[in-house]
Amino acid sequence: MGALSPDASEASPITTPGSSILERGRTHDCGSLRGADAGREVVLYGWVHRRRDLGGRIFIDLRDRAGLTQVVFGPDINEDAHQRADALRSEHCIGVVGTVISRADNQNPNMETGEIEVEVSALEVFSTSETPPFSVADDDRLDTSENIRLKYRYLDLRRPSLQRNFMLRSKLATLTRQHLAEEGFLELETPFMVKYTPGGARNFLVPSRLNPGTFYALAESPQIFKQLFMVAGLDKYFQITRCFRDEDLRNDRQPEFTQIDVELSFATPARVFAPIERLIQRLWSEALGVELTLPLPRMTWAEAMGRYGSDKPDLRFGLELHDVTEIGKTSGFRVFAQADYVKGLCVPPEHATSLTRSQLDKLTAFVKKREAGGAKGLAWARVQEDGSWKAPFAKMMTPESMQAITTRMGGAPGAVLLFVADDFETTHTALCALRLLLRDQLGLLDGAPPWRFLWVTDFPLFERNEKGVWVSSHHPFTSPKPEHVQYLESDPGKVLANAYDLVLNGNEIGGGSIRIHSSEIQAKVFKALGLSPEEIEAKFSFLLEAFRYGPPPHGGIALGLDRVAMLAAGASSLRDVIAFPKTQRGHDLMTRCPGPADEAQLAELFIRHRPLPGEDEG
């Protein structure tokens, strides 16, 4: 992995005193020498990973991004080099000339290059390093805070584990280009500086100096442009491109991120899925050595919500939701009888033993929290040996209903049943959150399959915003399923879309749709969204105008390269696969950005800053 190509095939003997080791060129990287290379004279470049000074013998682990090689200094090997090696410290950047020696019975099995070491005949210190704020060499047990890492990002990026992430990311990007090109896709570019589009994600604004008082927006995605490529007949487009969204950040959300953006004409969902599945299969095969079977599984949004309470279910483990609403109606227990939905999880006996009373109380408190759905409560029951329930509310339930629920949920003796009874949204949100909490608390991923991909299809076309107004779930150009066009006016909530997400292990890694190419249907969708002709004209006139000139049926998808890389690398944060990420407050701690602009610059842009909160006017 990540071999660095040599600058010279073999080290030439040093004939000129003082000749630079740099001039000679490296013969090998620090990860490639093996026993078979014994006897060669080599030139290596790298950083001092670790130093072990035994007095008459100084060992240095020399590091570059390809690996580590032990180099040895001694007075009997080379007096001058040994003396100068005395001053070597962590992270000095050096070059060495030396002879590869087989370590025979003294090999280090923990190192890839442990069969050999290099006896150094000449050392050149290219540059010294101050004591680093954290140890690059202690990569595997890194013990420092995120702000120190981000402030010294160039040192953080020296850590082998992060270098592995970025070498993997590079491979994913290269394979993506290669694969999509081979599938006949054109790599085309779209502008970053675009027209501001209200709605959807908040845009970053870029003031126009040439047009005072006006602004570009940084593109939140190439969406409209890729559709225009289709109108243009540049069928089968892709791009690995940056997108910008001025929204609050998360572990898996950065203000600028990279999408693998794809669009094709004469599209059906299946024609979008096929090349993307082959791409995913190739990425996993060639970058990770994992063979995936195609087609990837598919599930409708309704089924995903019903079985997992989520539109991005983690399929690596079971613990599915069971619907017992109907049985609840006649159960005698008013909480169940009066709820819109009663659904539950069945924790099997082998995991239920750790669910003590105090644990169950904690789970109850958890589902009541706002961020976990804000359910009114959690009802729990233990299935006894005879099939009866031990539950605080058991005496209010009819034996028949308890038996029916146990059967429905597959509750063996010893299992714990957990119920939420609430409206649709709360019930599913709470049980989804609970399911994921139990995944981690009960270790349900032990021995689970590592990669579970899923296409989630048939999303609702609209959802209600906080004001109860219908808004697009995806974006306003997403096509309704043909058989649902009839409900656009009468019952918008019932309309499903030709929209889909690609989910991996409970993470959304991509999403797309078949677009509307019919002006009549587009008009109906705009109408359902309550957009006036004036608004439509102001926001989308150029696209609608383009659609007057023979737009092909088309559709596409965008994959989040950062998230794909994060999951493929086994990283827990997007920051570990983005070279120079922002903090949760959008700061770059290394460059101290964002920062104020000086008055002259603002004046040139005809911008005056308003008083900040707490700042006096003028």
Add this chain to the structure above:
RNA sequence: GGGGCGGUAGUUAAGUUGGUUAUAACGCCGGCCUGUCACGCCGGAGGUCGCGGGUUCGAGCCCCGUCCGCCCCGCCA
């Protein structure tokens, strides 16, 4: 906008009921060491307790404000 956790030596952490010289580990510096591989041994240096204010005879510790980092909700595909 909201909730939670955190900020003490270069780093990571401990710091009792508010009490006299703020501890430890790693790192760093000096010395010794020819087979280490997280080398070892001996010695040493190192502090704006995030910042500002307050309470107090006395504040790392209590109170108010503020900044920063992380996780989450809202927001965002």
